[in-house]
Amino acid sequence: xxxxxxxxxxxxxxxxxxxxxxxxxxxxxxxxxxxxxxxxxxxxxxxxxxxxxxxxxxxxxxxxxxxxxxxx
Numbered sequence: 001x002x003x004x005x006x007x008x009x010x011x012x013x014x015x016x017x018x019x020x021x022x023x024x025x026x027x028x029x030x031x032x033x034x035x036x037x038x039x040x041x042x043x044x045x046x047x048x049x050x051x052x053x054x055x056x057x058x059x060x061x062x063x064x065x066x067x068x069x070x071x072x
Contacts, residue, residue: 002046002062004039010067011036012050018064029055031065 012035015023030051041047046062048055
């Protein structure tokens, strides 16, 4: 997800395990396969909207969220 530009719409494909409780926390916040997201900001961190919830994550965490860009 970290490679997407601000304003990009996408769908979560999966969240890769990256140690700790990150995956569990993301899932609890609604970041699950099939969830639609919109990237709002890409610097200094990644801010995105997921199911009407605005989330901010470090770039390393965003790298674990695999997405499919929405078709125009």
